[in-house]
Amino acid sequence: xxxxxxxxxxxxxxxxxxxxxxxxxxxxxxVLSMINFAHGDIFMVGAYFGCxxxxxxxxxxxxESNPVLAIIFTFIAGAIGAALTGITxxxxxxxxxxxxxxxxxxxxxxxxxxxxxxxxxxxPKFGSLITxxxxxxxxxxxxSWRAAIINVTxxxxxxxxxxxxxxxxxxxxxxxxxxxxxxRILIMAIAIVFMVLLYLLVRLTKLGKAMRxxxxxxxxAALMGIDVNKIIxxxxxxxxxxxxxxxxxxxxxxxxxxxxxxxxxxxxxxxAAVVGGIGNIPGAMLGGYLLGLAEVxxxxxxxxxxKDIVAFAILIVMLIxxxxxxxxxxxxxxxx
Amino acid sequence: MVPLLQVKNIKTYYGNICVLKGITLEVHQxxxxxxxxxxxxxxTTTLKSITGLLHPQEGSITFGGEDITFLExxxxxxxxxxxxxxxxxxxxxxxxxxxxxxxxxxxxxxxxIQQDIEDVFKLFPRLKERSKQSAGTLSGGEQQxxxxxxxxxxxxxxxxxDEPSMGLAPILLxxxxxxxxxxxxxxxxxxxxxxxxxxxxxxxxxxYVLQTGSVSLSxxxxxLRSSEMVQKTYLGIA
Ligand SMILES: Nc1ncnc2c1ncn2[C@@H]1O[C@H](COP(=O)(O)OP(=O)(O)O)[C@@H](O)[C@H]1O
Ligand SMILES: [Mg+2]
Numbered sequence: 001x002x003x004x005x006x007x008x009x010x011x012x013x014x015x016x017x018x019x020x021x022x023x024x025x026x027x028x029x030x031v032l033s034m035i036n037f038a039h040g041d042i043f044m045v046g047a048y049f050g051c052x053x054x055x056x057x058x059x060x061x062x063x064e065s066n067p068v069l070a071i072i073f074t075f076i077a078g079a080i081g082a083a084l085t086g087i088t089x090x091x092x093x094x095x096x097x098x099x100x101x102x103x104x105x106x107x108x109x110x111x112x113x114x115x116x117x118x119x120x121x122x123x124p125k126f127g128s129l130i131t132x133x134x135x136x137x138x139x140x141x142x143x144s145w146r147a148a149i150i151n152v153t154x155x156x157x158x159x160x161x162x163x164x165x166x167x168x169x170x171x172x173x174x175x176x177x178x179x180x181x182x183x184r185i186l187i188m189a190i191a192i193v194f195m196v197l198l199y200l201l202v203r204l205t206k207l208g209k210a211m212r213x214x215x216x217x218x219x220x221a222a223l224m225g226i227d228v229n230k231i232i233x234x235x236x237x238x239x240x241x242x243x244x245x246x247x248x249x250x251x252x253x254x255x256x257x258x259x260x261x262x263x264x265x266x267x268x269x270x271x272a273a274v275v276g277g278i279g280n281i282p283g284a285m286l287g288g289y290l291l292g293l294a295e296v297x298x299x300x301x302x303x304x305x306x307k308d309i310v311a312f313a314i315l316i317v318m319l320i321x322x323x324x325x326x327x328x329x330x331x332x333x334x335x336x
Numbered sequence: 337m338v339p340l341l342q343v344k345n346i347k348t349y350y351g352n353i354c355v356l357k358g359i360t361l362e363v364h365q366x367x368x369x370x371x372x373x374x375x376x377x378x379x380t381t382t383l384k385s386i387t388g389l390l391h392p393q394e395g396s397i398t399f400g401g402e403d404i405t406f407l408e409x410x411x412x413x414x415x416x417x418x419x420x421x422x423x424x425x426x427x428x429x430x431x432x433x434x435x436x437x438x439x440x441x442x443x444x445x446x447x448x449i450q451q452d453i454e455d456v457f458k459l460f461p462r463l464k465e466r467s468k469q470s471a472g473t474l475s476g477g478e479q480q481x482x483x484x485x486x487x488x489x490x491x492x493x494x495x496x497x498d499e500p501s502m503g504l505a506p507i508l509l510x511x512x513x514x515x516x517x518x519x520x521x522x523x524x525x526x527x528x529x530x531x532x533x534x535x536x537x538x539x540x541x542x543x544y545v546l547q548t549g550s551v552s553l554s555x556x557x558x559x560l561r562s563s564e565m566v567q568k569t570y571l572g573i574a
Contacts, residue, residue, distance in 0.1 A: 206437075206441070209430065209434050209437060209438060210438070210441065212427070212429060212430060212434075213427050213430065213438050216427050216428065216429055216430075217425055217427065219389055219421070219425075220421055220425040220427070221427075221438070222388075222389065222408070222409035222410055223387060223389070223409055223413065223418065223419050223421065224410075224413065224438045224439055224441045224442070224486070224490070225409075225410045225413035225414060225441045225442025225490060226410055226438070226441050227408075227410045228410075
């Protein structure tokens, strides 16, 4: 019994990651009918922005004196870093291809995914590169700047694994026999809060209604006076920010991050979005938690190495049985 | 007097196919002007060029004396032109009320919007009963009313209507055209595209006949009704 509840909580924790990332896939699909295959890497970039922030805060001793604020700043940095990455990608990699074939956009997305991974991996190299630029005897940057640039680029990225300082440790609460760590509670709480906020935003605000209008019919939305490009950009901003938050959660929970970390959660979150009904926001949340739970349940019966296979088996079964997903409409007309 | 809308010799293309081969037309403040012509003549393309969904490669469009040829649609709405697109295009997943709110998207006078929603409900009482329903569940006639009401929510100076009669039951036809007359009487200038030539000529002041991307005839509705070409081709009078 105790084991079962702990596995359930484990499933909800993992599901929180999937759900938050899946929302980005589904929102972008909703407004552009495209799969943003770079979304998993936006999640990774968020984790790196968070890692850089918490590392710097810890160096100055701020984390120790203000742990709550430090965590909040880390989440904000991860969210904003990922969001800015997302809107930049949309503007330069997708917008010019809006009228092109779906295949062109797909290739652009895959290219962007590789680009982001390599970029984060090579950041320290760029640091040494630009600090070595010189004209004759004179270097482009003064000595003190060079040290700072090298320091920042090396702290931020690189091919090696980066480590989040273990802020929350393994402490937690105990309910009878069952212990739940604070980091799990934090992750589940943050995921729920942001999903509720997103739901309210999409249902009730002017921006949310405009997003739904754009998702249904861009030409008519433009006739209403909606700046369609701006709404698409805002959609990328929000979806990417949620991925960035998930990235920071991943860092806080698993401690280690690397440039390729976005791949597996990305593709699983995509699975979650499809299972829930891609384009459908509550569907993405539902799909994320279902997938998280399915994975931990599978561990009860199968060796743990099979858990990735379970996710994709679910994807394949779903695509055969109900390609529009659990909450999806019919005929691919699935919209925000 | 300077016309409210002046379209001067516009040529609009889809890819490299020239669809509008130089269209010139004017709409004056307070008028109902109709644009008639058979399927594929370029009526919708003309309206899309005016609203900025398409940009002509040659020619110019001015509204209230200001050049709007290359403005984007969301800026043109702010200038005071709204359009009821062909086939209604209501946002089917949004409620009736939300559709109306989208119509008012570009407005700055937020506090007046509520009152205007009440006003369009007076014009189309059926919509009020359906206000919480998603627009996709409305009947064709109700959707047409909603599309018109939504366009009115922008408080346009000029209302463009693209085939409002399409797919409507005969009884509804009359009432929609009555609505258009009433909207015009309340001060909104109207440019009406119609294939139902008889009804269009009945409510318009002036009209243009479009044939394969060019204006083949224009004049007062009286002139048009007495034209042999119009009678034969569009009114089915042999
Ligand atoms: N998206 C499009 N791409 C290419 N050709 C188009 C497109 N839309 C319309 N056309 C062509 O442009 C011409 C005018 O169309 P349209 O303006 O819709 O006519 P109308 O509204 O008078 O029926 C037609 O020959 C039509 O086939
Ligand atoms: Mg047409």
